[in-house]
Amino acid sequence: MNLVVINGKDLRLLLLAVLHSCLAIAHPTPKPIRKLRKALNTVDTASFKSHVQYLADDKLRGRQPGTPGYQMAVDYVVAQLQQRGVQPAGEKGTFLQTVRLRWAFTEVGSSLRLTPPTGLAALLTYGQDFTFYPNPKQTETTVEAGLVFAGFGISAPELGYDDYAGLDVKGKVVVVTRQEPTRFPDAVRLYTTDLLTVLQTAQRKGAVGVLWASVKPDAKPPEPLRGLVSVLDSAGNVAVSRSYVDGGLQLAGSINAATLQRLFVGAAQDTGRVLRALRAGQPAGVALLPRLQAMQRSRYQDMVSYNVAGKIEGTDPQLRNEYVVHTAHLDHLGVGAPIAGDSIYNGAHDNATGVATLLEMAGIYQQLKPKYKPKRSVLITLVTGEELGLLGSAYFARNPTVPKQQLVANVNTDMPTIIAPLLSVVPLGAENSSLAVPVAQAAQALGLTVEADPEPAQNRFIRSDQYSFVTQGIPALHIKYGNKTADGRNNLSELVQKWRAITYHKPQDDINGQFDFGAGRKYVQLNFLIGYLVATDAKRPTWNVGNFFGERFGKTGSPQ
Template identity: 65%
Template sequence: MSYFRKRPAIGFGLALCALAQCASAQAPLPKFLNKALAKFSAADFKAHVAYLADDRLQGRQPGTAGYQLAVDYVSGQLRKLDVQPAGENGTFRQKVRLRRAFSEPGGTLSSPGASYQSGQDFVFYPNPGQPTATLTAPVVFAGFGISAPELGYDDYAGLDAWGKIVVLTRLEPPHLAGNEKLYATDLLTVLQTAAQHGAVGVLLAATKAATPLPNLSKGLVSVLAPDSHVAVSRSYVSPQIQVVGAVSAGMLQRLFVGAATDTARTFAALRAGKAASQPLAGTLTATARSRYQEVESYNVVGKIAGSDPVLRDEYVVHSAHLDHLGIGAAVQGDSLYNGAHDNATGVASVLEIARAYARLKQKPRRSVLLVLTTGEELGLLGSAYFARFPTVPKSQIVADINTDMPTIIAPLLSVVALGAENSSLEAEVVNAATQLGLTVEADPEPAQNRFIRSDQYSFVTQGIPAVHLKYGNRTADGKNNLSEQVQKWRALYYHKPQDDMRGVFDFEAGRKYAQLNFLLGYQVAQNPQRPTWKPGNFFGRRFGNGE
């Protein structure tokens, strides 16, 4: 699970309770589905996790031999199940070209009569599409960098940002909430908005002296399109924006010298939900250089053909990321990041789902795609590439059901369905959960912002409804504090070498989690109505032509 994005999340409301009451009277499952569910195996689930988290795979970092072992393993498992290859050129693979960009030493930033110190006053993000950049331009301050007049707020209203360097704050805007806030404050959206208003550079400003500048020593990774241009990046949206960087709170104060409004009044206005954009005095000159390392990695894609002569040309995706962090800084003497929970358990779920579909004599109406992605830990890159350049017609993908680190450390009694509230998938989730005796709850950790931090969000931004099932809060002892247990687990294991097979697991919970995802996917694949965005839903309006 990637921590690349972090914003407040939203949870479910009373709608799920109402849906659960309706689902309580649902008809029992047909015998063939009950038979398929009964064949899910905790032992098989564990075996997949054990292989993928083995030291031989060296943490499954994209572009390494260890990641290739993971690709070969999941491809082999799908082949044994007679799953059809759905990658490129008749294979299970979709090539994903990754470019890691580094900022070269010697970058400079200055204004007339003043120069600033790299690493102390500013840092430049590496530019994956332009190895050298030299820029002199006026400077403007554009608040949060949000332009959403339909929501009654626009930092760019009345501000001329054309041909200028835009300075922004990463404070949380108090006037937006929910999906609107998630989208508007995402860094990629902020950069795209700046580009739309003509900016040639963007500087992200700290507001507190204690806030450190980003550590970019490991570089940033982007994905190249088939034509070798940058297709997906977290720091690059177009050649127009030549420089993206971060500046300290101290440098921000210096940039405001001579401005019509000082920082105290400016940020007081922003905290009150009022735009406070303005020109800043003088110009800035920036010089930056980037260098690149490129590797090839792969998504793995398999298909189970549907049974309906028409609907078989539509697809329900079961996704999970195959990569992890490789070898890194030692923790308690161990530097190999095995990624057992994150995300060998998710991959195991998809493989067990594939086995269940393969055993069905009568397949669901729609086809099912099994997609194991690369580069999730680098910023959702493999899923973003697949969602943008799928190996089937994009318009025919009806839903994504993503599986990322279900955190199976205790019996699974309830679930949180991240993102389901945006679409008709909400009712499908409640129906499937009720069939398995599970309840659906509101997100117990909304501040973790989990909906836009995993691969399902890549599908959402391409207009495809998506859901990501996580653990709920119910516990067998009635204390209903599983989220507290997970937080303690996370402090010890998450993104650490200790996330290996010696950790805490409940593989029976993994079995039930895989059953739930299978049943959900089967329902969506069998339903003659394709999933729809809810009327007025923000993501539906923004990406899916929703009303």
């Protein structure tokens, strides 16, 4: 693939223009939609609210994976799916897929020593000069190695950029900056600088460790106080992790700006020069002279959680073996630090409303006459561990309970933010594939406007469960609110930002908060129609020609 790399902002605007041109085309309402009005109208706001009310009740204690409260949520959604005629699609004839979670914590006694070419070695202070990410596979690791600075840690020659060009990093620890490049569009930038992508890149280059360096003088290296969580397979191996890559990498962690300065003593370039080059969009790798001696200790807490998977079987003899996957995460943050006297993080909007959307969608399918049933099968999947790093969806996307090659698309619903009438929507990810067409058709049928993302800085495309399917080569999208308002000011994002400041990821996200359940009803109808159109189309969704994610993942997927 040959790509012309232009300024990230300009490229983002170009992509949005392409999306607008696609969505602006008048798409005639497909005949199947016109026949679905009666079933669509069965969606009941009272029923939607009742799901949210139960899932966000204090007795579920914030639905943290591995807790009794999360199990109550699992039992509830399984019962609701059964009532709506959904068939089990989990393991061993059940609705459940077991997800084994390992919480890993860095133990006291971890150490880092730097030995310069001349002079005495320096023992650094944990929590001040450096921190380590816990290792979910080994309780103790030791590394003695040289060091190399590799800019942002990006190796993307196809984009005209490679921080590793000319560097020998085999057997060494790679140091990268926490700054972000400005030359790429948002989604590409976020993928290339994602912690896991940087680790995978370093591993491919033969490195034995990665250290992220702060450039802010007063900033302490971040400490994963709550630990980091991975998924284990049935044999006890690490199956999914956002902070660990097996196969050579022994160490991952962070250092402060003062430690970075120490590493550059005697190097061919100083930190000021290399950081200026990076800000100008130029790679600035350099060999570092000190050697590192590190010891990292970890301890574990293992627990079991579950994904829930149900199936609505298709009618076509061949296409019924292909699947459109609807997802919503069932978990939230549990019990945490009190805010305004409340310590239960109920997650009413995040993501009881998304779960309610899928349950009510299943109800629509139950109301369809046999001749209007979809050709493909539909999976209703409630996943665990989204708040821990998209873990449940990543495990399902890599190890689905149906043949992986038969997954044709994912439509994700995460915190639709139903606090005002739904007049427009943003299909995050639709610009990457042919899924833009059913989105446009479904939105038009419901009188909704399709818009570009009003908050691109939120980076929402790679922050929720649809991204787990994208990295496995499966076209996916996530429907969020648009900016349109009834008063014509078209500034809904401003209201959402104010709401988020006082509610998002706080105990205040409970059933007593701000809701527009009529908007929830329309979200149900929209998500149903998008999935239904894909499930009734004889053609599988396809990645757009030359699309970054399609080129990167569409042929082989990724171990992410």
